[in-house]
Amino acid sequence: MEKTGPTAVALDDATVAFRLADGRVYTAVEKASLAVAHGEFVAIVGPTGCGKSTLLNVAAGLLRPAGGAVRIFDQPLAGLNRDAGYLFQADALFPWKTAIDNVAIGLEITGTPRVEALARAQKWLGSVGLGAFAGRYPHMLSGGQRKRVALAQVLIRDPKILLMDEPFGPLDAQTRQIMGNLLLELWSADRKAVLFVTHDLEEAIALADRVVIMSAGPSARIIGDWRIALPRPRDISEVRMEKDFHALHREIWSVLKDEVMKGYVQSTQAGAA
Amino acid sequence: MSRITLLYLQVLVAVVALVLWQFFTTVPLFGRILLPPFFFSNPVDVFSQIVKWFSTGVIWKHLAITLWESILAFVIGSAGGILVGFWFARQPRVAAVFDPYVKMVNALPRVVLAPIFALWFGLGVWSKVALGVTLVFFIVFFNVYQGVKEVPTTVLDNGRMLGMNERQLMRHVYWPSALSWMFSSLHTSVGFAVVGAVVGEYLGAAAGLGYLIQQAEGVFDVAGVFAGMFVLSAFVLLIDMVVTLVEKRLLVWRPTAVRQD
Numbered sequence: 042m043e044k045t046g047p048t049a050v051a052l053d054d055a056t057v058a059f060r061l062a063d064g065r066v067y068t069a070v071e072k073a074s075l076a077v078a079h080g081e082f083v084a085i086v087g088p089t090g091c092g093k094s095t096l097l098n099v100a101a102g103l104l105r106p107a108g109g110a111v112r113i114f115d116q117p118l119a120g121l122n123r124d125a126g127y128l129f130q131a132d133a134l135f136p137w138k139t140a141i142d143n144v145a146i147g148l149e150i151t152g153t154p155r156v157e158a159l160a161r162a163q164k165w166l167g168s169v170g171l172g173a174f175a176g177r178y179p180h181m182l183s184g185g186q187r188k189r190v191a192l193a194q195v196l197i198r199d200p201k202i203l204l205m206d207e208p209f210g211p212l213d214a215q216t217r218q219i220m221g222n223l224l225l226e227l228w229s230a231d232r233k234a235v236l237f238v239t240h241d242l243e244e245a246i247a248l249a250d251r252v253v254i255m256s257a258g259p260s261a262r263i264i265g266d267w268r269i270a271l272p273r274p275r276d277i278s279e280v281r282m283e284k285d286f287h288a289l290h291r292e293i294w295s296v297l298k299d300e301v302m303k304g305y306v307q308s309t310q311a312g313a314a
Numbered sequence: 315m316s317r318i319t320l321l322y323l324q325v326l327v328a329v330v331a332l333v334l335w336q337f338f339t340t341v342p343l344f345g346r347i348l349l350p351p352f353f354f355s356n357p358v359d360v361f362s363q364i365v366k367w368f369s370t371g372v373i374w375k376h377l378a379i380t381l382w383e384s385i386l387a388f389v390i391g392s393a394g395g396i397l398v399g400f401w402f403a404r405q406p407r408v409a410a411v412f413d414p415y416v417k418m419v420n421a422l423p424r425v426v427l428a429p430i431f432a433l434w435f436g437l438g439v440w441s442k443v444a445l446g447v448t449l450v451f452f453i454v455f456f457n458v459y460q461g462v463k464e465v466p467t468t469v470l471d472n473g474r475m476l477g478m479n480e481r482q483l484m485r486h487v488y489w490p491s492a493l494s495w496m497f498s499s500l501h502t503s504v505g506f507a508v509v510g511a512v513v514g515e516y517l518g519a520a521a522g523l524g525y526l527i528q529q530a531e532g533v534f535d536v537a538g539v540f541a542g543m544f545v546l547s548a549f550v551l552l553i554d555m556v557v558t559l560v561e562k563r564l565l566v567w568r569p570t571a572v573r574q575d
């Protein structure tokens with residue numbers, strides 16, 4: 042797919058380092074460069090612990106890179122990324138608010154009257170298949186249901202950039218496909234820039250315009266960038282049957298496989314040390 | 315164990331204890347009474363004392379005073395604890411400066427303050443309230459401080475990414491978290507408000523349950539002391555039941571309302 046506009050998110054040689062409790066410095070990501078065009082759907086795949094969430098945090102403005110630059114719509118990012126909606130990997134719902142209040146809050150804080158905010162929140166809960174769960178508190182929802190409430194919470198604000206960290210992780214295969222198709226439908230109606238982290242390569246290929254592969258950490262880099270030229274609109278379950286899909290999958294997996302093994306070995310060693 | 319059996323056994327414990335008490339204080343064993351009534355009274359006397367208090371109505375005034383002191387101590391101590399807890403949690407430097415002094419004051423057994431408070435605030439209600447406040451304040455303060463500090467980073471980041479400013483973070487994130495911690499210690503803080511009131515009355519007052527017990531002690535009226543203790547226990551139990559009801563309503567969003575006794 043051609044670039045449809047200005048660069049929504051650009052990381053230029055971003056390096057992220059953490060100071061560990063014992064004083065050593067751990068370089069999680071080194072010189073990662075990535076550009077997401079306006080309206081483009083980019084998926085990041087990489088072995089566990091390589092720094093995918095770290096990259097999203099940088100793009101969200103929650104984490105300052107130690108080196109390199111971050112630009113949002115061609116402006117250097119200072120502070121939080123106000124254009125982005127962030128679907129966190131960990132549970133991030135407000136436990137003291139019901140599902141509907143969790144979804145409505147994003148509108149309420151910008152001054153939308155409560156009645157209207159609640160009506161729109163109810164509609165969003167309906168779109169993620171949770172219309173009947175509006176009055177539940179997060180602890181009364183399953184992990185997958187919480188993820189879907191969080192999705193509605195982010196989408197209701199209609200952000201220009203969507204950062205999604207394994208949003209469909211805890212869902213079963215069927216719900217994953219339903220949610221994936223819903224996401225594609227919403228996205229094609231109103232093209233946002235999407236940065237989508239997943240550990241599922243098939244999901245990445247089925248959804249994205251581009252799939253980016255990260256190497257295993259420490260000092261993880263971006264080691265591959267594939268354009269996914271499958272036709273749109275796509276249906277997640279059908280696109281998997283196509284020949285091109287299999288060719289792409291084979292090609293990307295051959296690179297990813299080695300990194301996954303490396304990442305696994307490194308993480309077990311780091312755990313033992 | 316079914317509820318009925320449990321209740322049955324619980325009542326049994328009380329009955330056995332009372333029977334033993336009555337027995338050892340009235341029936342001579344081997345030519346002498348094991349528990350001299352002068353020191354231990356007996357259940358019948360204690361019970362008739364309680365009945366007398368309630369039938370003549372004298373007890374109501376004392377109960378009302380103690381309740382009023384407890385409520386004042388709880389409200390003032392909680393308000394102070396919430397304010398200072400928030401302030402310290404949001405201003406780590408202020409917290410760091412005051413930290414040793416907070417610890418010092420909290421380490422002090424509050425009873426020693428009672429005479430000073432009596433001097434400052436007189437023998438009326440306010441010296442008891444002051445004592446209760448010093449107890450309640452620290453419980454609430456520590457919990458609110460912790461509640462603000464312990465907001466999960468992801469939840470806080472989520473609030474920020476959803477566009478909340480500092481004031482909105484306060485209202486939608488810090489405040490509910492702090493309140494939930496405060497409510498989880500509600501039993502303790504309410505209990506301490508009563509302790510402050512009763513201990514204050516005991517050490518010098520003209521009314522209240524503590525005063526009643528102290529008066530009975532002054533004339534070696536052991537039945538009166540025990541009667542006062544029973545009324546006090548029942549009073550605290552009743553308040554605790556009310557607290558449980560309040561807690562159930564306020565912490566609906568919690569998996570289980572945490573109780574800290």
Ligand SMILES: Nc1ncnc2c1ncn2[C@@H]1O[C@H](COP(=O)(O)OP(=O)(O)OP(=O)(O)O)[C@@H](O)[C@H]1O
Binds near residue numbers: 060069090
């Ligand atoms: N605050 C921190 N302090 C020290 N190290 C950190 C910190 N946050 C992350 N790391 C390390 O940085 C690396 C990247 O973490 P990150 O959370 O980005 O991984 P990830 O790719 O999202 O993994 P996963 O797929 O399991 O979610 C990991 O090795 C992690 O241990």
Ligand SMILES: [Mg+2]
Binds near residue numbers: 093094095130206
């Ligand atoms: Mg992650």
